[in-house]
Amino acid sequence: MNGPLIDVNVHLSRWPCRRAPDDETPRLVDRLRRHGVVEAWAGSLDGLLHKDIAAVNARLAEECRAQTAVRLVPFGTVNPMLPDWQEDLRRCAEAHRMPGIRLFPNYHGYDLEHPEFAKLIRLAAERRLIVTLALLMEDERMMHPLLRVAPVDPAPLADRVAQTPGLRLVLLNALRSLRGAPLIKLLGVGDISVEIATLEGVGGVGNLLADIDVGRALFGSHAPIFYFESALLKLKESSLNETELSAMRHENARRLLPIET
């Protein structure tokens, strides 16, 4: 046995362009529970396009509290292109007591060299919030013609992270484009982790762990947009030892987010 499972990449609510089979929270939670997930870090898909982010985050916090079969941990959205985004950050930390935030730079119209991004991650680090940042949400080739969103360019991240002491950063849906030497270099500049939802290639997890320290690899499914079972089966496809499996299934996530006592 490799212990419980913590999924760091799930979302609640609905994808703008299609219904997903598990886009109602009880159904998602039921699937997670059946597969042994005890905790999931949940953002809200409403955070992609809604401008009333305060309402999005309040709903997310309430929806997470309402679930008991799996511990849903809310990660509120902050859009630094909106006026007074600092108040959204404050509410995430103080009003909703969220342990982290979720960023969608490409849906919010900024790149990672934008000064507001630097300010946001600095304030998040000062509040000890985990920053989860999605590099993409869907394959660029099949986007709705009226909702075409290029993946986030991670190139400026190394400098940004190096300039932000105390930052804990989790990159979501990053491993389609960020692999090999650029990934290794980036992980070397700070407390940065990646999850496996968009990791591809036969034996993908084994290949990843040949490149990076297992301590930086998290379990993430991108459910309900992706079939949850994709990430789960990736752990089976590669030949991983007990230490690697335990680290990826829960220990690494638990290091980032210890259980409150």
Place this chain on the structure above:
Amino acid sequence: MEIWDLHGHLSGVPGRTPDERMAQLIAFADRLGIARICVYMGMTWSYDPAPDDFRKQNDEVLQALSHWADRAFGFVYVNPKHVEASLAELDRCVRDGPMVGVKLWVARRANAPEVDAIVRRATELKAVVFQHSWIKITGNLPGESTPMDVASLAARHPDAAIICGHTGGDWEQGVRAVRAQSHVAVDLGGGDPVAGITESAVRELGAERVIYGSDVGGRSFASQLAKVIGADVAEDAKRLILAGNLKRLLAPILEAKGLSG
């Protein structure tokens, strides 16, 4: 549940030789309980291969198959821009060799008249025809088929066993494009494991027209198998998708060759 994989490649698999790569593929397949794999195209791909090139790629597949007759099938890779050489290659690899299908990729769109002779010859030999297809909002390659092109090809060849690769990539459009051609099946492989693809294909086409394929080694077995394992469809439908439909399509040529299914 028995699993046959419609869609595998030697590219993207670790190993210096076809034999080494095939052994790796089988080892990964074993971890996920996959009994059979269809393999096509060689160690290094080309969009528009000259006859010498596709013959070399087919030789590599023949070599890869040579030790795995009980686990793998081969499809011959040809190019409709070189019809006579393609027909000769069909004879070499299918009529006189162990291969059981034809792979058409991106050299020429499926609606081109040059494809007809290849499909006619494949049908005479009872071989299945796998035609890659994709609808890309980012733009298709010049010779890259859409599922609408596949439907056009199928309408000209009502007796052929045609598989629409990747369900058109943009599967929400792909299932619609081939829906009226009842002898066209769809391949689930090669795209992200977006939840709903299998439910949509089963709803619109019927489970008997939907086939599991992975597109390894560029993709993982895991992410593609999850499309079926994680789908909200009946267990009987999953049995058809995972193996039953491919066995049925291959039965005539396997029987003609005296091979077991």
